[in-house]
Amino acid sequence: DQQVKQNSPSLSVQEGRISILNCDYTNSMFDYFLWYKKYPAEGPTFLISISSIKDKNEDGRFTVFLNKSAKHLSLHIVPSQPGDSAVYFCAARGIQGAQKLVFGQGTRLTINP
């Protein structure tokens, strides 16, 4: 079963506009969420994280929102830049058992000039 889902395989946004990437999860025991950016044949690069005790975390152009009741998180990138074009993964960590990261399938973001 896929506990973390990114339902949009791809997203295209115009440069300067807002990019919104979405992620849903099913396991209520997840307590820590992360967003990564990834280029082909490279490791994921950490962008931003949020603890389940918060509903928003901001770092520069990146903001992550967490809606625990809906089991939904989103990453907002404002303004979008061409260098933001990559695959974005959301990941969740549970506090029970293996503290592994469970990843979504990724969303390919393309920023158009």
Add this chain to the structure above:
Amino acid sequence: KAGVTQTPRYLIKTRGQQVTLSCSPISGHRSVSWYQQTPGQGLQFLFEYFSETQRNKGNFPGRFSGRQFSNSRSEMNVSTLELGDSALYLCASSFRLRGLIYGYTFGSGTRLTVV
């Protein structure tokens, strides 16, 4: 501070062979976890090592194993390679705080191709 170093970057092996991959975590990080990325399965957790002990293991066959040394460097080994083992293998360097893992900084990965 130096990032996470994985070696080698690329590897081509033949079916039935074995392979060893290496990961040096960020200085001061004592937790190393390994992940496999394939187009079909995405990023899947293999195992985690902390203080030279395997703490958690994912749902992979026994052909996948690992170890961690006293300097926190970790190796993973895959024996009797199969074509399906072709993947990008990533390690994540982390630290533990009050029993919880934080950090999760990834290396560039090792691209393994089995022919």
